[in-house]
Amino acid sequence: MPTHKRVSSFYHGQRNQCGSIYLQLYSFRRVTFPSGIGLPLLASRLSISNCQPLLLKIDSRIKGWDNIQLSFAGRLQLIKSVLMSLNVYWAMAFILPKGVIRAVEKRMRQFLWKGNSTVGYPKVAWSDVCRPMEEGGLGIRDILALNKALMSRHLWNVIQSNQSSIWVQWIAHTHLRHKSVWTVDAKGGSWGWRKLLRLRSALLPYIEFKIGNGELFSIWHDPWHSLGTLIRRFPSGPSRTNIPIAAKLSAVIVEGDWNWPPITDLECIEILYLLPTIHNGSDSILWRGVNSLRRWPMVFPNFGAYSRMVSPTFGPCKIPRFSFVLWLAILGKLSTMDKPWLSHLGGVCMLCGREVETHEHLFFGAATLGGVSAT
Structure with missing residues (x-):
């Protein structure tokens, strides 16, 4: 007892x-449930209330910098090195609720543009701030893309059937049950498992199926073909081709060459076109994307077209404080006199005393540049 x-x-x-x-x-x-290694131990989906320790840690770090006079560049560095490390720790373990992501981004946005002050406003949209530096942003990681990337690493372990992971073994026993991860139905699974399966289409372009003896890959359920998963492309393919739905590629490989049975169906005959090359040895799954954690979130970018015009503003040989101001100037986000909320100041340039103060006038006006160089 x-x-x-x-x-x-x-x-x-x-x-x-x-x-x-x-x-x-x-x-x-x-x-x-208690907490372990700083993270809550849960038997259900993560809620916003469960993430309060993360938000409190971020608030505590920001408050600890209240008595330090920091420039924009200084606050940017603290966000990248300190605040983002807290997010990475949680994002590696959980699928963060969008409400938590918005709360974290709000805190970082306010700290970047206001610091310890209660006044100020965001000069640049947060989506542009989160672009990589070579694409015109400040290089702050987008938390949503980061979370998806870190979760996709768990899905990659499932795709590889990493038997050294107890979690992968549990997934295979509980959710897959001898089914392919590419065609298993997400219905009926847990909330986290359904979220993971939604990442399959994003990972597929970065995965290469190297065909050897054909004993690992399923003909119908694995996306080894350029057409994708054949059972989804040809739902009635097994009956039309007389190839069992559970057949492996080894059934159509003889002595290292393709040996498909005659396919007379006009729709399924497309399978015989653009067949991949067969290699010696066993089947393997290769990753063709980036391998570093720093670049992995680029698999899930949350932005579209970009311009490289501001990439020269940051670099190892440049002063970060000046680079940040130059970045704002190139984007036209400095508080010049031509802004509507500063019109009460007169709008006249304080350097020349004649023309309206604009970005073009300050940085490219001949009279202004001549006056500054003369002093």
Whole structure:
């Protein structure tokens, strides 16, 4: 018999009435899940309330910098090196709720543009700030793209059937059940599992199926062909080609060459075109994308077209404080006198005293540049 004083009970997916009955029968203590290595231990999907420790840590770090006079470049560096490290730690373990992502981005946005002040406004849209530096941004990682990228690494382990991972073995036993990860139905699975399966289409362009003896890949369920997953392209393909739906590629490979049975169906005959090359050895799955954690989020970019015009503003030989101001100037985001909310100041350039102060006039006006160089 267990010692009741030393036994605690956790309940998930049970009604309160059922939990109360168990507590009365066995006299166990009812407790909530504790936290491990700084992260909550949960039996359900992550909620915004579960992420309060993350938000409190970010608030604590920002408040600790209140007494330090930081430039834009200084705050940018702290966001990249300190605040983002907290996000990465959580994003590697959980699919973060969008409400949490918005709350984190709000804190970082306010810290970047306001610092410890209560006044100020975002000069550049946050989506543009999160672009890589070579694409015109400040290089802050987009948290949503980062979270998807880190979660896709777990999906990559499932695709590889990494048997050294206990979690992968549990996924194979609980969710796959001898099915292919590429065609398994997400319905009926947990919320996190459904989210992971949505990343399959984003990972596929970066995966190469290297065909060897054909014993690893399924003919109909794995996307080894340039047409994609054949069972989705040809739902009635197994009956039309007389190839069993569970057949492996080894069934159509003889002595290192393709040996398909005659296919007379006009629709399925497309399978015989653009067949990949067969290599010696066993089948393997190769990753053709980036391998570093720093570049992995580029698999899931949240931005479209970009311009490289501002890439020369940042670099190892440039002063970050001046580079940040130059970046704002190129984007036309400095608080010049031509802005509507500064019209009460007169709008006249303080350097020449004649023309309206604009970005073009300050940085490219001949009279202004001549006056500055003369002083």
